[in-house]
Amino acid sequence: MGDKSNNSLDDIFTRALSGRSLYKDRNALRSDYIPSKLPFREKQIISIGETLAPLLHGSKCSNLLIYGKTGTGKTAVAKYVLMKLSEKASTRNLKIKFAYSNTRVAGTEYRLLFDVAQYMGLSVPFTGLAIGEVFARIISAINSSIITLILVLDEIDFLVKNYGDNLLYELTRANEQLPKGYLSLIGISNDLKFKEFLDPRVLSSLSEEEIVFPPYTAEELKAILYDRSKIAFFDDTITEAAINLCAALAGSEHGDARRALDLLRVSGEVAEREGAPKVEERHVRTAVQKIEQDRMVDALRSLPLQAKILLWSIISSGEANSTGEIYERYSNICHKINVEVLTQRRVSMLLSELDLLGLVTTNLVSKGRYGRTKKINPSINLQFVREVFSEDPIMNSLL
Numbered sequence: 001m002g003d004k005s006n007n008s009l010d011d012i013f014t015r016a017l018s019g020r021s022l023y024k025d026r027n028a029l030r031s032d033y034i035p036s037k038l039p040f041r042e043k044q045i046i047s048i049g050e051t052l053a054p055l056l057h058g059s060k061c062s063n064l065l066i067y068g069k070t071g072t073g074k075t076a077v078a079k080y081v082l083m084k085l086s087e088k089a090s091t092r093n094l095k096i097k098f099a100y101s102n103t104r105v106a107g108t109e110y111r112l113l114f115d116v117a118q119y120m121g122l123s124v125p126f127t128g129l130a131i132g133e134v135f136a137r138i139i140s141a142i143n144s145s146i147i148t149l150i151l152v153l154d155e156i157d158f159l160v161k162n163y164g165d166n167l168l169y170e171l172t173r174a175n176e177q178l179p180k181g182y183l184s185l186i187g188i189s190n191d192l193k194f195k196e197f198l199d200p201r202v203l204s205s206l207s208e209e210e211i212v213f214p215p216y217t218a219e220e221l222k223a224i225l226y227d228r229s230k231i232a233f234f235d236d237t238i239t240e241a242a243i244n245l246c247a248a249l250a251g252s253e254h255g256d257a258r259r260a261l262d263l264l265r266v267s268g269e270v271a272e273r274e275g276a277p278k279v280e281e282r283h284v285r286t287a288v289q290k291i292e293q294d295r296m297v298d299a300l301r302s303l304p305l306q307a308k309i310l311l312w313s314i315i316s317s318g319e320a321n322s323t324g325e326i327y328e329r330y331s332n333i334c335h336k337i338n339v340e341v342l343t344q345r346r347v348s349m350l351l352s353e354l355d356l357l358g359l360v361t362t363n364l365v366s367k368g369r370y371g372r373t374k375k376i377n378p379s380i381n382l383q384f385v386r387e388v389f390s391e392d393p394i395m396n397s398l399l
C-alpha cells in the first residue's frame, strides 16, 4: 500500500517536472473567459450593438433586458459588446463608461453599488456608508464629469427577489436628476419570474428593449467546443469523440454551453491526472460522475442544520420509512443534541426540498384497502453523507 501510493506520488511529481501537460491554455476553459469569437450569437450581438449605438453620437438609448436559459452566452455576449463599444468610444474620446455587477455575486445592494463605484474609479469604502450616500456619489460623478454610464446588472433576478425593486426604481429614474450625464441600464436574467415583482413603471422602463438568447443545439455546442479546445489544448491531445460526447451530453439537457465547457475542462483534468496522452470518451464519462458528485457535496454542505438532521434520520435508518417514522426519528435526534423540534408541517416542507435536490425519493405505496402511504428512500450513499457531514461540528457529534 505504502509503496503503491509512493509510486503514484512519484508519478505525479515526475510528470509535473517533465512539464507534460495537455493544456496549452487552461484559462480558456474558465467560466469567465471571453473568447474573441462568439459564434451563433451574431443576431444578439448586432441587436445589442444597435440598441447602444445612439450613445456614440451623444443620443440617448433604450434600456435593455436580456434573457435566456443558463449557459446561453448572455454574460459573455454582453461583456463582449461593451468591450467593443468602449474601444470605439475611447478612440473618439467619448466619455462612455460601463460598469458591471453580478447581483448574486455582489449579494447586497451596498456591494452592488460598491462594484459600480469601483468601475467608475470612485473611492468608496467597502462598508460603512448609507446606501443612499453611495448612490448619490455615483450620480454626482456621472453628472459632474458628464459621463454616459452603461450599467449592467447581471443575474438581476437575485436583486429583485431578495431586495425588491427600490434600487431599480431609483436607477430607472436617475436620469431625471442628471442635467448633464446619462445612465443606461442593461439587465440580464435566466429567470423571467422576477418581472412579477417589479412595479409596472420599473418594468416598462427596464424592458424598453428585450433580447432573447435561445439554447444552443448539440451541433452548435460541438462547434463551440471545437473552437475552445483549439485554444485550450495542445494539438492531438483531445479526441474528436470526446468533444462530441461533451456536446451531446450538454445538448441533451437544454443546450448549456457552460455545462459543455465544464465537462471538457474536467475531462481534461481526469485524463491529465491519469497521465493519459489524450482526452478520450472514457475520461468524459468519469468527468460526468465527478461533476455530479461535486454537485452533491455542495448541496449537502449548504443544507441548513434542520435539513441535515432530517436527512440523517432518513439515511441512518437503512430502510424506506413512512413520514411518521421519520418524524419520530428526527424528533429523537433533535432532543439528543438539544435542537428545536420543528412541526410535522415544516418537516414535510423540508422533506420536499430534499426531494427537489435529489437527495431522497418519495414513493406512494399502496396499502390495499387502507389507502396509500408515502415511503421515503435516501437516494444517496450513507458513507458519502457521513464524510460531508463530519465537517459540521454539530452533525459530527451524531455520526
Ligand SMILES: Nc1ncnc2c1ncn2[C@@H]1O[C@H](COP(=O)(O)OP(=O)(O)OP(=O)(O)O)[C@@H](O)[C@H]1O
Pocket: 030, 031, 032, 033, 034, 035, 037, 038, 039, 040, 041, 068, 069, 070, 071, 072, 073, 074, 075, 076, 077, 189, 190, 224, 257, 258, 261
Ligand atoms: N457562442 C459562444 N461561443 C463561444 N463560447 C460561448 C458562447 N456562448 C457561451 N459561451 C461560453 O459558455 C460559457 C457560459 O456562457 P455565459 O456565462 O455567457 O452564459 P449565461 O447565459 O450568462 O449563463 P447564466 O444565465 O448561467 O449566467 C462561457 O464560458 C462562455 O464563454
Ligand SMILES: [Mg+2]
Pocket: 074, 075, 076, 154
Ligand atoms: Mg451569466
